[in-house]
Amino acid sequence: MNKIISNLFFIVFFSAIFTSCDTSQSLKKNNQVHGDTITLKKGIPLYDPTNRFIVMLDSVLADSRCPKGVTCVWEGNATVNIQFNNLQKEIQQDFNLDTHQSFNNDTTLNNYYFKLLELNPYPENEKNIRQQDYSIKIIVKEI
Known part of the structure; x- marks a missing residue:
């Protein structure tokens, strides 16, 4: 029963995403992400129609990078x-995934390799970064 509810939510959620004007334009512009370095803006999914997957930056859980000028x-x-x-x-x-090389900055899921290259913007002294302002550069490759 939980799987049915989960699948129904999944279908409704992504149907809403694909019918939204702003999001669907982003998906059309970035419709081939497989094997490329791509930029993901927070909350905007990118769709690969050839390999039928969606990847999205959900959130920045922590950002303790040393700010510029400090x-x-x-x-x-x-x-x-x-x-x-x-x-x-x-x-x-x-x-x-983490930005520091000593931590986990890459992973493999379902025959796909993901590697985080950078997180932007970089912190500046005494400036807060809002979640919606973040973006990442990431590699996605089929293995």
């Missing part, structure tokens, strides 16, 4: 949450 003991780290939906297999998974 001297820090270490460079810091940021953690992002990414949603991946494989439409062929009807699988939705969330995963986290």
Whole structure:
């Protein structure tokens, strides 16, 4: 029963996304993301029609990177949450990636490799970054 409800929610949610004017234009402009370096803006899904998957920057969970113009003991780290939906297999998974090389900045899910290249904007001293202002550059490749 839970799987049916989950699948129904998934279908309704992404149907709404695809029929929205602003989002559908973004999807059309970026309709081939497989194997490329792509930029994901927070909350805007990108669709690969060939491989039938959707990938989206869900949120920035933490951003403790050393701000520009500040001297820090270490460079810091940021953690992002990414949603991946494989439409062929009807699988939705969330995963986290980090900006610091000592942490997990890449992963493999459902025969796809993901690597976080950068998180923007970079923090500045005494300036807050709103969630909706974040974007990431990421590699997505089939393995």
